[in-house]
Amino acid sequence: xxxxxxxxxxxxxxxxxLIQDAGRFGQTHLGLTQGGPADRFSFNWCHNLLxxxxxCSAIEVVIGGLKLISQSHTIGCVTGAETPVTxxxxxxxxxxxxxxxxxxxxxxxxxxxxLRSYFSVCxxxxxxxxxxSCSTVVREKIGGLSGxxxxxxxxxxxxxxxxxxxxxSEINAIAPEFIPRFESSxxxxxxxxxQHDWFSDLDIRRFFSSRYExxxxxxxxxxxxxxxxxxxxxxxMLSEGITLGAIQIPADGQPIILxxxxxxIGGYPKIGSVLSLDLDKLSQCKQGxxxxxxxxxxxxxxxxxxxxxxxQSLIQIVKKAYK
Amino acid sequence: xxxxxxQEQQNMNLVADFMQSIRVVPASESAIILYIDQPLTDTLxxxxxxxxxxxxxxxxxxEIEIVSSYxxxxxxxxxxxxxxxxIKQMLFQAIKSMFSDNSHTDYSQQTDQKLVELPVYYSDxxxxxxxxxxxxxxxxxxxxxxIHQQQTYRVFAIGFAPGFGYMGQVDPQIAMPRLATPRALxxxxxxxxxxxxxxxxxxxxxxxxxxxxxxxxLMFNPNVEPSMPxxxxxxxxxxxxxxxxxxxMGGEQ
Numbered sequence: 001x002x003x004x005x006x007x008x009x010x011x012x013x014x015x016x017x018l019i020q021d022a023g024r025f026g027q028t029h030l031g032l033t034q035g036g037p038a039d040r041f042s043f044n045w046c047h048n049l050l051x052x053x054x055x056c057s058a059i060e061v062v063i064g065g066l067k068l069i070s071q072s073h074t075i076g077c078v079t080g081a082e083t084p085v086t087x088x089x090x091x092x093x094x095x096x097x098x099x100x101x102x103x104x105x106x107x108x109x110x111x112x113x114x115l116r117s118y119f120s121v122c123x124x125x126x127x128x129x130x131x132x133s134c135s136t137v138v139r140e141k142i143g144g145l146s147g148x149x150x151x152x153x154x155x156x157x158x159x160x161x162x163x164x165x166x167x168x169s170e171i172n173a174i175a176p177e178f179i180p181r182f183e184s185s186x187x188x189x190x191x192x193x194x195q196h197d198w199f200s201d202l203d204i205r206r207f208f209s210s211r212y213e214x215x216x217x218x219x220x221x222x223x224x225x226x227x228x229x230x231x232x233x234x235x236x237m238l239s240e241g242i243t244l245g246a247i248q249i250p251a252d253g254q255p256i257i258l259x260x261x262x263x264x265i266g267g268y269p270k271i272g273s274v275l276s277l278d279l280d281k282l283s284q285c286k287q288g289x290x291x292x293x294x295x296x297x298x299x300x301x302x303x304x305x306x307x308x309x310x311x312q313s314l315i316q317i318v319k320k321a322y323k
Numbered sequence: 324x325x326x327x328x329x330q331e332q333q334n335m336n337l338v339a340d341f342m343q344s345i346r347v348v349p350a351s352e353s354a355i356i357l358y359i360d361q362p363l364t365d366t367l368x369x370x371x372x373x374x375x376x377x378x379x380x381x382x383x384x385x386e387i388e389i390v391s392s393y394x395x396x397x398x399x400x401x402x403x404x405x406x407x408x409x410i411k412q413m414l415f416q417a418i419k420s421m422f423s424d425n426s427h428t429d430y431s432q433q434t435d436q437k438l439v440e441l442p443v444y445y446s447d448x449x450x451x452x453x454x455x456x457x458x459x460x461x462x463x464x465x466x467x468x469x470i471h472q473q474q475t476y477r478v479f480a481i482g483f484a485p486g487f488g489y490m491g492q493v494d495p496q497i498a499m500p501r502l503a504t505p506r507a508l509x510x511x512x513x514x515x516x517x518x519x520x521x522x523x524x525x526x527x528x529x530x531x532x533x534x535x536x537x538x539x540x541l542m543f544n545p546n547v548e549p550s551m552p553x554x555x556x557x558x559x560x561x562x563x564x565x566x567x568x569x570x571x572m573g574g575e576q
Contacts, residue, residue, distance in 0.1 A: 028390045030543070030550055031485045130545055140485050141526075142545065193349040194356065238363075239480060239489065241390025241397025243354040265392050265482030273351030301352035302402050309403060 006072030008125075010154040014065025014108060018220075019125065019144040019156075021057040024133035028264045034244065035135030035143060036260050038220055038283035039116050040276075041180060042080035046118040049077045049097050049172040049317065056124030056159075057134050059150065061117045064110040066150070069103070072158045074121045076100045077172075081114025081182060081284055096173040114182030114284035123159035137261050139221070171320040178315045180280075185290040188257075188278045190247065191301050194270035195232060199249075203230040207271065212255060212291045220261040222248075223282060225291060229253030232269040239267040245274035257291075259283060275301055277308055337422045341370075345418075347411055350397055355407050357396045357414060363491060368477050370421065371396060372436075372556040377417025382410075391555050392480040393489070438475070438558045441523065443514050444569035445471075445536035449576065452533035456499050456516070468563060470497045471535060476521060476559045486525030486543025486551050490559055493519045505531030512537045512574065514561065521561075539564075539574030 010017075020043065023036025037043030037060055044054050059066065064083050077097045078085050085092050086107045092098050100106070100121065111117065127134040127145065136144030145154050196204070212227035231253050241264065242248075248256045248268040257274055258266075259282075274282065275296065282291070296304070327335065346358045357374070361367045375389045375396055386404055390397040400410050445468045447453065457464045476490035483489075498519045506529065509515070513524040515532030524530060525542035538561075544550055553559060564572070 025388055026384075028388065029481060029554060031481045031483065031487055142485065191349060191352050193351060238393040238395070239482065240356065240358075240392045240395040241350075241354075243351045243397060243399060245351055263483055264390055265480055270350075272349075273354070275352055298349050298352055298407060302406060305352065305402055 006074065006158045006160060008106075008121075008156040008158065009069045009071060010066075010150045010152055010156070011069050011105070012065060012067035013150040013152055013154075014061060014063070014067070016062040017066045017150040018060045018062070018136040018138070019057055019127055019150070020060045020135045021124070021129075021133055022055050022135075023260065024131055024135050024137075024143070027131045028241070030131070031264055032131055032140060032142060033137055033262060033264055034260055035133065035137045035220075037116075037118065038260055039080055039114075039118070039280045041280045042116070043118045045095065045174060045315075046077050046079040046120050047124075049079070049095070049174065050075060050120060050122055051172075052120065052122065052124055056120060057127055058118045058120035058124065059156075061108055061119060062115060064108045064117070066106075066108040066119070068106045068119075068156075070100045070106065071102055072100070072121075073102055074100050074123075074158055076106065076119065076121045078108075078117055078119045079174075080117035081111035083111045083114075083117045084109035085117075093173070095179050097171050115286050116284060121158055126157040126159045139261060173318045173320065175316040175318050182281070182284040184285065184288075185292070186278070186281045186285060187292045187294050188282060189275040189296045189301070189304070190272045190293050191275065191298050192272040192295060193298075194246065194272060195234075195237070196271050198232040198234050198269050199230060199271055200233065204271070206230055207255075208293050208295055210292075212293075214285055214287050214289045214291065215254075216287050218285075218287060220259055220283075222256045222258045222262055223285070223291075225255045225257070227254070230255075230271075234269070237267055237269060239265045242266050242270070243273055245276060245279050246270045247272055247274065257282060275304065277304065334422045338419055341418060341422070347414060349407060353402045354397055354399045355410055355414075357398070359394050361394065363393060363479065365477055367394060368479060368556050369436075373421045374414065374417045377420055378410075378413050381413040381416060390482075392482070436556050436558065437553070438560065439553045440560050440562050441514075441538050441540055441552070442564040442568065442572060443472075443536040443538050443561045444564050444566060444574060445514075446566070449537035449569075450514075450535040452499070452502075452515075453535050456497055456533060456535065459499060460496055462496070467497050467535065470494050471516075471521070472561050472563060474560075476561075478553050478555050478557050478559060479520075481551070481555055484525055484528060484543075485545075486541075487522060488542070488551075488553060488555075488559075489520050489522055491520045493521050495519065499533045501531040502533065505529055506534075509534060510537065510576070512539060512542070514538050536561075536563075537569070537574060537576070539569050539572035 141147035210228035509530035
């Protein structure tokens with residue numbers, strides 16, 4: 001890379017920091033999964049505040065610990081899990097754009113509420129797409145820089161918009177009442193589907209009236225839960241396509257909710273799928289947090305999505321002048 | 324009353340029979356899944372391919388994504404732009420045109436399926452489970468290798484990992500259940516059997532299939548187009564090669 005090209009240097013990658021854009025679509029015929037931000041709301045609002053398209057890239061910072069040194073003059077923003085973020089040692093608010101100068105040190109502490117935060121800059125990072133996306137899927141060794149999570153010494157080029165070379169002159173912030181709270185107990189709305197008729201009415205009632213705990217096995221592939229066992233009355237099935245949020249019930253009767261980095265096909269019975277909006281909340285949960293399920297119809301799900309789209313259009317961006 | 328030609332009547336009957344064998348159910352708020360309840364044959368694979376192509380030609384392809392597998396098609400859509408009723412409608416239309424495109428007996432010609440030959444170095448070192456399969460079926464190792472090469476396999480699905488093709492059906496004479504304890508590391512290129520399926524591991528990974536040989540051809544190469552030697556619906560045959568050829572073709576042990 002040209003030394004003069006604006007970029008960020010990864011001084012410390014933290015627990016797990018991944019380049020993500022909106023996701024990789026149309027590649028399942030090769031067995032490539034979707035990737036993309038686990039908490040889409042926080043990711044999208046990081047870009048909204050920066051004036052970026054949702055197709056731009058950001059860093060998904062899992063738990064925290066990321067430290068970056070800027071070699072560019074730009075505007076940045078952090079959204080998602082409540083995480084102490086400092087610029088040159090001085091705390092900077094989240095859900096709030098801030099100016100970044102050459103030589104600035106941006107440091108993430110560890111999330112106090114939630115699990116994943118998102119950091120991006122004006123225009124996003126300039127990472128070459130693989131199969132239409134720069135989203136990192138570590139298991140597939142695809143996306144990001146050489147298919148891996150960020151490592152110490154990595155250099156992240158920044159896209160420079162030559163038509164608009166100076167960063168915005170105002171700070172953009174989301175009105176505080178619209179900042180999501182990340183709870184350690186979440187209710188997930190579920191559209192019954194797939195093999196739901198392989199489960200008895202009693203087991204379906206058990207499923208929707210039980211509290212499940214998130215086990216130690218939770219990542220971008222899926223969240224394995226522990227709680228009331230439910231059993232499909234058949235086990236033999238042919239592998240089939242798995243959609244985002246599908247709830248798999250393997251032979252041990254413990255649900256697994258499949259997320260962005262799931263395998264594209266699989267052969268376990270599925271009771272249905274979690275509403276996409278609620279996956280944002282789930283992906284901010286960790287081991288020991290609790291999950292409840294609530295059944296909704298597909299028509300209700302569509303209504304909720306349309307209402308959400310409208311509500312998001314009402315979220316106010318507060319503009320403030322720089323001091 | 325509308326009069327239908329004999330051909331039209333026949334097509335309608337075919338569609339009606341076919342509709343008896345399918346089920347369409349929701350998979351999520353943004354996906355439906357089509358199941359076809361038929362034996363796993365070449366015809367089924369061709370029908371799935373034809374329906375998938377039909378739906379893609381009716382839909383705005385940037386807003387729909389289809390995951391094809393053994394006997395199902397998962398269709399993901401954008402619920403802010405369309406809904407399950409509209410997608411189901413497209414699905415039924417694709418089924419109807421599959422039978423009416425005056426090629427209902429030979430719709431395989433609509434698609435560009437190909438036959439791919441994959442070289443395999445079968446040996447004790449590259450196929451640590453050959454002897455077990457032979458003993459299990461009271462065959463010689465040579466017979467197991469021979470039978471594996473006799474079949475033309477169909478790629479039923481691609482998944483598990485990039486480039487991993489599920490192929491079938493393996494001759495029951497050499498079918499073998501998965502290992503009770505999966506191996507921590509299956510080498511890249513391993514040719515393996517699980518029940519009546521066979522596959523080539525595209526990269527080193529954990530795995531529970533029975534390994535019978537190794538293929539020097541890359542199953543997934545992100546830097547070339549196409550990235551895979553085959554796609555769903557294609558036919559595959561395996562051909563034995565010796566050690567020298569294996570290394571000459573770039574094989575690594």
